[in-house]
Amino acid sequence: MAALNEDFLSELRTLADIESTVSAYVPLKRRGRILTGICPFHNEKTPSFTVYPETQSYYCFGCGSGGDVITFIKNIENLDYIESVRYLAERVGMSMPQERFQSDLYEKRRRMFEANRLAARFFHAALYSPEGKAGLQYLYNRGLSDATIRKFGLGYAPAGWDKLRNFMRQQGFTDLELYEANLLRVRDKNGKKHYYDAFVDRAMFPVLDLRGNVLAFSGRALTSDAQRKYVNTSDTLIYKKGENIFALNFAKKTAKDFLILCEGNLDVISLHQAGFDNAVAGLGTALTERQVALLARYTGAVYLCYDADEAGQKAAQKALRLFESTTLRVKVIHLEGGKDPDEILKKFGAGRFKSLLEGAANDVEYRILRARDGIDVTTDDGKTRFLAAACAVLAELHSPVELDVYAARLSEELGVSKDAILAQTKNITKNRSRYTEKHILREVQSFEKKADKAINIVNPERARHMRAAKAEELLCASLMHNPEFFSQIKEEITAQDFITSFNARVFSEIAAQLIRNGMFSISAAAGFSSEEIGAIARIQTLIPQLANTLAECRDCIKVILEEKAKTAKGAPSELSDEDFLKLFQN
Numbered sequence: 001m002a003a004l005n006e007d008f009l010s011e012l013r014t015l016a017d018i019e020s021t022v023s024a025y026v027p028l029k030r031r032g033r034i035l036t037g038i039c040p041f042h043n044e045k046t047p048s049f050t051v052y053p054e055t056q057s058y059y060c061f062g063c064g065s066g067g068d069v070i071t072f073i074k075n076i077e078n079l080d081y082i083e084s085v086r087y088l089a090e091r092v093g094m095s096m097p098q099e100r101f102q103s104d105l106y107e108k109r110r111r112m113f114e115a116n117r118l119a120a121r122f123f124h125a126a127l128y129s130p131e132g133k134a135g136l137q138y139l140y141n142r143g144l145s146d147a148t149i150r151k152f153g154l155g156y157a158p159a160g161w162d163k164l165r166n167f168m169r170q171q172g173f174t175d176l177e178l179y180e181a182n183l184l185r186v187r188d189k190n191g192k193k194h195y196y197d198a199f200v201d202r203a204m205f206p207v208l209d210l211r212g213n214v215l216a217f218s219g220r221a222l223t224s225d226a227q228r229k230y231v232n233t234s235d236t237l238i239y240k241k242g243e244n245i246f247a248l249n250f251a252k253k254t255a256k257d258f259l260i261l262c263e264g265n266l267d268v269i270s271l272h273q274a275g276f277d278n279a280v281a282g283l284g285t286a287l288t289e290r291q292v293a294l295l296a297r298y299t300g301a302v303y304l305c306y307d308a309d310e311a312g313q314k315a316a317q318k319a320l321r322l323f324e325s326t327t328l329r330v331k332v333i334h335l336e337g338g339k340d341p342d343e344i345l346k347k348f349g350a351g352r353f354k355s356l357l358e359g360a361a362n363d364v365e366y367r368i369l370r371a372r373d374g375i376d377v378t379t380d381d382g383k384t385r386f387l388a389a390a391c392a393v394l395a396e397l398h399s400p401v402e403l404d405v406y407a408a409r410l411s412e413e414l415g416v417s418k419d420a421i422l423a424q425t426k427n428i429t430k431n432r433s434r435y436t437e438k439h440i441l442r443e444v445q446s447f448e449k450k451a452d453k454a455i456n457i458v459n460p461e462r463a464r465h466m467r468a469a470k471a472e473e474l475l476c477a478s479l480m481h482n483p484e485f486f487s488q489i490k491e492e493i494t495a496q497d498f499i500t501s502f503n504a505r506v507f508s509e510i511a512a513q514l515i516r517n518g519m520f521s522i523s524a525a526a527g528f529s530s531e532e533i534g535a536i537a538r539i540q541t542l543i544p545q546l547a548n549t550l551a552e553c554r555d556c557i558k559v560i561l562e563e564k565a566k567t568a569k570g571a572p573s574e575l576s577d578e579d580f581l582k583l584f585q586n
Ligand SMILES: [Zn+2]
Pocket: 039, 040, 041, 042, 049, 060, 061, 062, 063, 064, 065
């Protein structure tokens, strides 16, 4: 891979500031010199994801991932290094230097996009060919027009097990490439690999990314008695389930100030056809944090439009919980008179759906409504139970005005005084915040421990040589932040003096970068795994605690050399049995 010009990279890092880049994905709260938020890379409820504007880095105390702005884009957009740089450069309006970047991975991904694009064209053409008759009829039966079919690039995967394979091989793709793109499957036949089409006799829905590239396919059976209703592309080099939103490429252009989130692709397509061009769907799986973060980048409000059945309502409640930690406003559409939006449109038309949108309950109303499920509020006992559940919902409201409105509504409905409702709610809030404070303190401590554990895995010698390792880490952190110190201490210590070999590698990398570019950047560190990059980011988090003086560096060097002298004297293998015993008695 060609090295990128360092001037270009440092300008990019200045323009693509970490705080603004990360906050496009993760809502961040300022806490003094740092910012915290819910980690987008692992599942958590309390924030352990930390951004350091001073060092332009981030680190998660929960999962140990970390790095700089380029590492962040690499991880969150699932791109390789060059693609991440290009992506950031585009965002801040810088043009890439005129070098050719060839990486195997980049080329592989490019081929996969091309294979998917050609496959989508093949499926679309097949739909309008004689063998696609059943597929086209199926889509017509679902009420879709030719214009809609074209807009979404819908298609038909022919029967016969080798139609796509034959076509793609003519286009110069190998079986292995197509298999890796999930367009073919493989079976062992008498020790020989036998490749066949992954999608057979199905209506095909391409999944596009925001730039219009075909990432994946969803193939739907034409009849309801099929063994599998849907066959979907599983994870590939260019597609990860739970990271994309169906039809967001269209919906992001909508003039409406909210998005409608449905369960199924067909719901979305029907809604677009009926004029609701802000409809989107998760893809096959339960909604994920990554998807929620993606939605938050394009809209301020989401209307949940999940199926009216029990499974749909459960999924809606789960989704609501994911939205709680975001700034998105959420409303829930109550699909009265139909099981899904598609059915509402067919039975009653677009006007009905529009009025359902207008009548959508906000999440508080919806949850109070749900709290009532299965409770008979005409009895005293039922009333008490419902009130307790409703107050628990109200206790989460931050706005006193809102709280007052709902308390008044409940009071009127149940014939209980408003003051009593407010008092009960306040009680819950008080207990909860007492709990939360303790909880957060405990979490922070366990994060520190966890982070230590993660570092100890990357640097296995650390636990045995804690004093030396800490001095090594402080020295590295100081040099990252004060590159000008390096020339003054470089005669006093080398990587060979380090006790732990991981820190020695980090020191060598810092030294090499400082000599080459006069500055250190994490994402430019070559030859480190992503866990190791995380550990380097953890070392960077020490910077705010530093005195940033040369004397501090010299103290660290002194400790490292002292510890080195100790280990050189007393490496256990070189001790006599007698000495060995003495050592342990001490
Ligand atoms: Zn994390």
